[in-house]
Amino acid sequence: MSDSITAVEHEVLAAVLQVRTHVLQVLLWQRARKPDAGRWSSRPGGRLGPDEDVEHSIRRQLAEKVDVRQLSHVEQLSVFSAPDRRPDTRMVATAFLGLVPSHVDPAVPEDTSWHPVDRLPETAFDHRAIVERARGRLRAKLSYTNIGFAIAPPEFTISELRTHYSAALGYTVSATNLQRVLARRGVLEPTGETAPPGRAGGRPAALFRFAAGGLEVTDQFAVLRPPAGPYARSSVR
């Protein structure tokens, strides 16, 4: 195990996603400097500091670009570590997924802007793969967690929620089914209020919110469950 003691540099970066104008978009930053100048990359791409873990680091660095309070969710995606992922230096990256709810429009610096995830510009390094990974994670989790809370505003009608899910998933979902699936899981709760109908009329829509205590239901959907009935008699040997 004769490893050289050369420590590799470590950056943290995040694909920040938001549903804007009914389309899932990612916040990208146009590189001005040296390698891959002009191309777009995920924000931020800061180095990991000596006294922080990667979660702190990404939040600290995001705070320089976006108001952190407007981030509804941040989670680790994966390590990207191909030796040649950057032409200039050897740099290992821990990538994150960041989500911004649709009702806010965070102020972002001049050199950053939003791009639809399915029409990305020329990206720097492996940032396209990172965005893809983020999109994939969001999609998967919409299916089996309550992560919808992180893309939706605090209160919403079912059809609004439907457009958010549709945008994030990339296909239209049925409002009826969405309503029922989420309701059954107990993650949706009616506020009692209704939203005023649009100018064309129509029945006023009931308002809902995601149930409190809600961050990440995850699990409880396992498919080979522990037995209920007592066939555990013939124990497993």
Place this chain on the structure above:
Amino acid sequence: MSDSITAVEHEVLAAVLQVRTHVLQVLLWQRARKPDAGRWSSRPGGRLGPDEDVEHSIRRQLAEKVDVRQLSHVEQLSVFSAPDRRPDTRMVATAFLGLVPSHVDPAVPEDTSWHPVDRLPETAFDHRAIVERARGRLRAKLSYTNIGFAIAPPEFTISELRTHYSAALGYTVSATNLQRVLARRGVLEPTGETAPPGRAGGRPAALFRFAAGGLEVTDQFAVLRPPAGPYARSSVR
């Protein structure tokens, strides 16, 4: 963004799991040196080399301890980066899950040994958390992927498979149900052969294998699916 240029050191390590004597066990190494000597830690804990990505690194380092060809599956878990996770140095770790199928018994060095995951000895640093993470990932994926291939031998009877699943999940599963769930997903295929019955007799069990092309079915189980029927007429606006 005035980060110091001090690069942090980066290690890769793996929780290697195997079902042994009907119990899920993890391969641990007893530390001889400096910090936390005497405690048990995940193998290996080597530094990331300058010309390799983390996946290569973990396989290279595992190869020093276990025959890599006997590893049926390796996947990235998460980055562990708390500044104080080791008392001696600042070290960021990329943790992996490694799986060994039950029909092999890899030769391991003197200072390593297998331990049941639900009765771990005193572990070094944050290695208990890493093992827990690995166990959790395996459990979850048994539910919705074909990752069973990685803990089971190439051919097996349903009851054998059942004991493997039960050991890994931590509770007994029904053989009938396991059979059908996996069969429906098309991941199980009969070899046509049967296993000889035990000394007590009994109907000879049919042999199965995991269907080829099989690594990681993952997905295809999404719960808010794209619409089949044409209610996509009222497109999403």
Place this chain on the structure above:
DNA sequence: CACAGTTTTCGCTTAGTAGTCGAAAACCCC
């Protein structure tokens, strides 16, 4: 103010999948 147009909501039905139970099948040994 009745009526057409619109949007949401709800109930009914179908389909697909998981879990439980018990009986039949296929073997051993005596």
Place this chain on the structure above:
DNA sequence: GGGGTTTTCGACTACTAAGCGAAAACTGTG
């Protein structure tokens, strides 16, 4: 051949998702 043993299979139940259409609740117009 009979008792004991293990596997396999079919039948039944339960639960959840999906699809469809009718009813509810509103706006605006003639």
